Amino acid sequence: MNVLELKNISKRYGAIQALDNVSLAIAPGEVVGLMGDNGAGKSTLVKVIAGNFAPTSGDILISEQKVEFHKPLDAQKAGIEVVYQDLAICNNLSAASNVFLGREPTRKIGPIKVVDYAFMRSKSAELFARLKSETRPRDLVHKMSGGQRQAVAIARTLLSDAKIVLMDEPTAAISVRQVAEVLNLIRQLSDHGIAVVLISHRMPDVFEVADKVVVLRRGELVADKKASQSSPEEITGLITGAIEHA
Amino acid sequence: MATPTLAEVINRSQHHGLIAWITSQQIFWVFLAAVFACLALSMLTDSFATERNLFNVTRNFAFVGIVALGMTAVIASGGIDLSVGSTLVISAMTVSVIMSAGMPFWVGCIAALAVSLLVGAVNGVLIAYARMPPFVVTLGMLSVARSLAMVLSDNKMIYEFGPDHEFLLWLGGGSTLGLPHPLIIMVILACLTAFAFRQLRWGQHLFAIGGNENAAVLTGIPVARIKVSVYMFSALMAGITGVLEVGWLGGVTTNLGQAMELTVIAAAVIGGANLAGGGGTAFGAVVGALLIEVIRNSLILLGISTFWQGTFVGLFIVIAVAFDRFRQRKS
Numbered sequence: 001m002n003v004l005e006l007k008n009i010s011k012r013y014g015a016i017q018a019l020d021n022v023s024l025a026i027a028p029g030e031v032v033g034l035m036g037d038n039g040a041g042k043s044t045l046v047k048v049i050a051g052n053f054a055p056t057s058g059d060i061l062i063s064e065q066k067v068e069f070h071k072p073l074d075a076q077k078a079g080i081e082v083v084y085q086d087l088a089i090c091n092n093l094s095a096a097s098n099v100f101l102g103r104e105p106t107r108k109i110g111p112i113k114v115v116d117y118a119f120m121r122s123k124s125a126e127l128f129a130r131l132k133s134e135t136r137p138r139d140l141v142h143k144m145s146g147g148q149r150q151a152v153a154i155a156r157t158l159l160s161d162a163k164i165v166l167m168d169e170p171t172a173a174i175s176v177r178q179v180a181e182v183l184n185l186i187r188q189l190s191d192h193g194i195a196v197v198l199i200s201h202r203m204p205d206v207f208e209v210a211d212k213v214v215v216l217r218r219g220e221l222v223a224d225k226k227a228s229q230s231s232p233e234e235i236t237g238l239i240t241g242a243i244e245h246a
Numbered sequence: 247m248a249t250p251t252l253a254e255v256i257n258r259s260q261h262h263g264l265i266a267w268i269t270s271q272q273i274f275w276v277f278l279a280a281v282f283a284c285l286a287l288s289m290l291t292d293s294f295a296t297e298r299n300l301f302n303v304t305r306n307f308a309f310v311g312i313v314a315l316g317m318t319a320v321i322a323s324g325g326i327d328l329s330v331g332s333t334l335v336i337s338a339m340t341v342s343v344i345m346s347a348g349m350p351f352w353v354g355c356i357a358a359l360a361v362s363l364l365v366g367a368v369n370g371v372l373i374a375y376a377r378m379p380p381f382v383v384t385l386g387m388l389s390v391a392r393s394l395a396m397v398l399s400d401n402k403m404i405y406e407f408g409p410d411h412e413f414l415l416w417l418g419g420g421s422t423l424g425l426p427h428p429l430i431i432m433v434i435l436a437c438l439t440a441f442a443f444r445q446l447r448w449g450q451h452l453f454a455i456g457g458n459e460n461a462a463v464l465t466g467i468p469v470a471r472i473k474v475s476v477y478m479f480s481a482l483m484a485g486i487t488g489v490l491e492v493g494w495l496g497g498v499t500t501n502l503g504q505a506m507e508l509t510v511i512a513a514a515v516i517g518g519a520n521l522a523g524g525g526g527t528a529f530g531a532v533v534g535a536l537l538i539e540v541i542r543n544s545l546i547l548l549g550i551s552t553f554w555q556g557t558f559v560g561l562f563i564v565i566a567v568a569f570d571r572f573r574q575r576k577s
Contacts, residue, residue, distance in 0.1 A: 073466065088464040090457030092524035093450075101454055102465035104447050114445040156465075 001064060003028045003163050003195050004049070004080075009058035011044055011219075018044040019055070020219040026164065029193045031186060033200065033210035033227065037239055040216040042199050046166050049197070050082045051075030062163070079163035083170060087153040091142035096124040098141055099155045127155040131188045133181070146174035147181030154185050157194070164195045171205045183209050203232045215239055215246070222246065272518045272569070273530045280537040283544060291547045299543070301426060305494065307539035308428035309487050313506065314513040314531035315432075315439045316483030321514055322443075323476045324456040324523025325380035329369060330484040331506035332391035337362045337488030338498045339395040341414075342404040351410035351417075355489055362485025363478050365391055370474030388507070396500045405497035418493020428490045432532065435483070440528035452476055456523030505556075512559050513538050515566045538562065 004026040011019040019041050026032055036042045048055050051069030060067050062078045069075045072082075089098050097104075100120050106113040124137040133151035135144070141152060150170055157165045167186070171179045179202075186196050186209050200206050206213060207227055215223040215238040223230075223238045223246035230246070237243035268274050287294040294300075313330050320327045337358040344354035365387060372383045407414050420427055443449035451472050455462045462469050484503075492498045517534030519526030541562075542555055 084464060086460070088458070088461035090454045090461050090524070092453060092457035092520075097450060097454075101461065102451075102467045104450055106447065113447070115447055115450055 001028075002026060002061070003030075003063060005061040005064070006049075007059040007061065009045070009048060009055045009060070011041075011048060011053075012056045017219050019048070022058070022216070022219075022221045024214060024221065024224065026195045026197070028163070028195055029190045030212065031190050031196045031198060031210050033198050033206035033213045034216070035200065035203075035206060035213060035235060035239060036216035040239075041219040042216055043168075044219075045216065046082070046168065046197070046199060049075070049164075050080060050166055076160065079161065081157035081160060081162040081165050083150075083153045083157065083165060083167045085168045085170075085172065087149055089141050089149055089152060092140065094138055094140055095128075095135055095144070095148075095152050096120040096137035098152050099124045099127065099137075099159060101156070103159070123159070124155060127158050130158065130192070131155060131185055133185065145178060145181075147178040147185075150174075150178075150182045150185055154189065157189075158192070162194055164197065165189055166197045166199070168199050169201065170198070171200060171202055179205060203235065206235075207232060217241060273527065273533055276516055276518075276530075276537055277533050280533060280540055283537070283540045287540070287544050287547065291544075293547050294544070299547070301421070303539055303543050304429045305426040306543075307535050308426065308432040309491055309494075310506075310509055310513050310539060311432045311532045311535035312428070312435055312487045312490075313484050313510045314517065314535045315435055315528055316480030317510045317514040318517065318519045318526040318528065318531040319439070319443075319452060319476050320380075320480045321511075321519040321521060322456045322524065322526035323452045323473060324459060325373065325473070325476070326384065326511070326521075327369065327477060327480045328381065328384040328507045329365065329387035329391055330480060330510055331503035332388045332395070333362050333365045333481045333484035334488040334491070334503035334506065335498075335500060336365065336391045336395040336398070337485035338492045338502055339399050339404075339488075339500065341489050342407065342492055342498045343398055345407040345410060345414065346404050348408045350408075351413050354410075358489050359482060359485045362481045362488070366478035366481025367474060369481065370477035373477065374470035374473035392500065392504075399498075399500060401500055403497055403499045407492075414493045415496055416493070418490045419496065428487075428494065431486070431490065435486070436528045436532050439531075443528055448472065448475065453524055456520075456525070458524075508563070509538060509559055510535075512563045512566070515563055520570060521567060 002025045006022055006024045009019055009022045022045060034042055034045070047053055049060070051072045051074050054069065067078055090101065097120065105116045105119050107116045121137040128135045128137070128151060131151050131154060133148065135148045135151045141149060170182050174182070183205060186198065189196050198206065198210060210227045213223065213225055213227050213230055213235055214221065215235060217239065225246055234243060234246065238246055313334065317327060317330060340361045341354040341358040344357050345351060369383055369387055372378050373380050417427055422430065451462065451467045454467060455469055455472060459469060491502065513534035514526065514531050515521060516537060517527070517530030519530065538559065541558055545554060545558070546552065
């Protein structure tokens with residue numbers, strides 16, 4: 001059973017064909033490396049999946065059920081979470097506060113609802129432990145490493161019982177050691193049965209974690225291959241157009 | 247064996263001890279400076295530690311402190327409110343005009359606070375929904391609200407407050423158990439504000455917006471609604487101060503609260519509110535206001551011309567921000 005299936009998705013902006021008949025199936029726990037040059041349609045595809053805008057034509061199926069997203073919240077409710085490139089993190093707040101940002105649990109003291117910090121801390125500690133990340137819930141994010149910040153952003157997706165996590169260039173601006181940390185986090189998500197779509201320019205990172213590699217070129221899906229049966233050279237050829245199709 | 251060590255690391259606290267934590271807080275040093283200034287003044291002058299002078303200091307500082315609570319909320323959310331002095335005068339004028347027309351205190355008070363909230367709501371809607379810069383909106387409101395106060399009162403001084411005249415003077419100028427009423431009200435409001443900042447989702451969201459507005463939007467925080475509420479909160483604090491200050495002065499003119507915004511911003515910033523957004527505490531606002539008032543008072547007692555006050559307030563803002571920059575560079 002596929003957790004996400006795209007059927008003939010097209011997206012058109014006036015005369016520009018951003019996505020052209022893209023079909024793709026993702027199984028639970030599968031890590032998909034989504035690659036392509038700038039303007040190939042990666043962002044558009046992610047935004048269609050995340051509910052930022054509807055496709056011009058084609059269907060989206062979540063767990064074999066046809067869905068229609070009108071806003072990001074619809075996609076979120078269906079189990080699709082996005083880890084944004086800038087991580088959408090508040091540096092001035094603690095890790096626990098960031099994990100629960102916008103969905104803080106409350107408890108009642110008389111008629112007043114107060115934020116339940118104790119629960120936030122214990123739950124985030126549990127999530128960080130699941131991600132095997134040495135991140136302390138009470139610490140301010142502003143003092144954390146890039147890897148820990150990623151852990152905070154990813155813990156957020158675990159909180160909501162996500163089925164699919166979309167990650168936009170998570171390894172673009174961090175150090176080598178932190179890249180290893182992030183790739184580990186991705187493996188942890190996959191081990192928990194959560195599918196990950198990893199958008200990246202960095203070939204080594206994609207081949208390190210991805211089960212399958214998908215290449216977009218000028219809005220067309222030109223490759224959908226097991227990573228183990230492909231090579232960085234082949235993918236580079238597919239991205240640039242030196243190789244027509246795989 | 248790996249899992250328990252991971253759990254240990256996760257559950258370890260960042261702070262190494264109470265003393266290390268306290269000394270890392272800017273507010274601790276500001277508080278120390280205020281205490282030191284008080285001690286020095288008590289020794290240098292005969293007039294500082296008198297009951298009369300302390301009564302005046304505490305009451306003056308309470309007015310700045312209450313408005314600084316609202317200002318701290320605005321600054322922490324990443325905005326600024328330059329219209330607090332004008333909001334204060336329009337509130338003072340509203341309560342005065344209504345009471346001098348023979349209405350009871352509660353009618354005037356509710357009307358004054360309602361007018362203040364309206365001022366804040368206009369600020370907030372223009373900033374949050376029309377997406378205009380807070381600086382521009384509240385600068386405009388600074389002019390509009392004071393002008394409306396002049397229209398309302400025909401720019402005359404009001405010093406007769408109808409049947410509840412005595413009550414108004416008692417509320418703003420009297421004391422209970424030796425404590426001036428504005429001080430008591432400030433302490434209550436500071437506790438409520440601290441509670442709201444720390445314990446309510448409103449506080450969490452306000453600080454999140456100040457820290458990273460984009461993140462707040464992406465995580466589904468109702469950013470626009472929170473912003474409007476923050477400017478209304480600031481205006482309400484200014485409005486409460488307006489009512490109290492009429493009672494203290496026993497009369498009101500339209501130049502009340504003029505240039506107050508700068509003192510209030512200075513108090514908030516000295517108390518740790520971060521002008522870049524995302525930082526600030528209720529306790530900090532109060533301590534910042536205390537330090538400013540003590541310094542202001544000391545200038546008078548030491549016989550230094552009051553013309554110097556603006557220099558000190560201006561320098562304080564710049565020094566507090568410079569201090570913050572310096573700390574950020576270090577970390």
